Amino acid sequence: MEKQVIRGYSKIKTKSYKKSNKTLKTPKIITLNTKNIKHKMKIILLGSPGVGKGTYASFIKEKYKLPHISTGDLFREAMKNGTPLGKKAKEYIDRGDLVPDDLTVQILKERISKPDCENGFMLDGFPRTIPQAEALDKITKIELAINFFASEKIILQRLGGRRICKKCGAIFHLVNKKPKKEGVCDICGGELYQRSDEMPEIIKERLKTYHEKTKPLEDYYKKKGILRGIMVDADINAPNFKEAILDKIDEAIESVKK
Ligand code: AMP
Numbered sequence: 001m002e003k004q005v006i007r008g009y010s011k012i013k014t015k016s017y018k019k020s021n022k023t024l025k026t027p028k029i030i031t032l033n034t035k036n037i038k039h040k041m042k043i044i045l046l047g048s049p050g051v052g053k054g055t056y057a058s059f060i061k062e063k064y065k066l067p068h069i070s071t072g073d074l075f076r077e078a079m080k081n082g083t084p085l086g087k088k089a090k091e092y093i094d095r096g097d098l099v100p101d102d103l104t105v106q107i108l109k110e111r112i113s114k115p116d117c118e119n120g121f122m123l124d125g126f127p128r129t130i131p132q133a134e135a136l137d138k139i140t141k142i143e144l145a146i147n148f149f150a151s152e153k154i155i156l157q158r159l160g161g162r163r164i165c166k167k168c169g170a171i172f173h174l175v176n177k178k179p180k181k182e183g184v185c186d187i188c189g190g191e192l193y194q195r196s197d198e199m200p201e202i203i204k205e206r207l208k209t210y211h212e213k214t215k216p217l218e219d220y221y222k223k224k225g226i227l228r229g230i231m232v233d234a235d236i237n238a239p240n241f242k243e244a245i246l247d248k249i250d251e252a253i254e255s256v257k258k
Pocket residue numbers: 049070071072073075092093096097098099100104124125126127128129132197206
């Protein structure tokens with residue numbers, strides 16, 4: 001057990017990025033808690049599909065009380081409700097393609113104009129292309145981009161094993177979080193399903209798209225000096241996994257706080 005803790009921690013590392021040729025300044029250490037975050041914090045979460053952004057977003061949401069905005073969730077909601085935008089987005093999502101920038105920027109802009117985003121927010125899955133990042137820059141100023149990364153082996157394992165409850169939306173995993181009874185939700189007894197865009201062929205497409213279109217965003221935010229990297233190869237079930245991730249997130253936030 002103890003070994004697992006150590007392994008969990010040792011695989012969560014922070015990557016420091018350089019701004020052009022200059023090394024980033026040493027971060028100022030400030031004790032951080034939710035009460036002393038007075039300024040509006042606007043954070044972007046970057047990383048490959050399957051790296052676990054949704055999980056880390058839930059940690060941040062709980063600790064910093066920031067609204068978690070996932071464009072993937074916004075599209076799934078629109079598809080569920082059968083809206084015109086949802087119908088258009090479905091064509092792309094089902095193929096593992098990105099939804100066109102204009103539709104995506106539109107859905108994001110509407111969401112972040114809601115009152116709960118006045119004091120900051122955290123974006124998960126947006127931007128995914130350079131034009132989206134440029135559009136976002138015109139709407140608001142982002143203070144921090146956290147890039148989560150893991151080995152390809154871990155990414156493929158995390159993506160292929162995910163199962164979701166049709167009824168309550170709870171997330172399970174065939175390796176990391178097995179339901180007690182195969183195919184059945186532990187919480188509400190609902191049926192578990194695999195997202196259509198998490199089938200093996202579609203996963204391949206999504207990873208290809210990520211490398212071509214989204215990875216360049218690392219350079220985009222590195223040049224702005226606001227990119228911080230966190231390696232997350234650790235076993236998600238290791239004790240203290242959440243604390244270790246939150247420590248790294250705190251470091252990242254502190255290093256850009258003014
Ligand atoms: P996600 O849940 O973030 O993996 O998103 C699921 C799918 O929604 C993606 O594979 C894309 O087809 C679409 N999507 C989500 N966010 C974006 C975005 N920022 N730009 C384009 N398509 C997106």
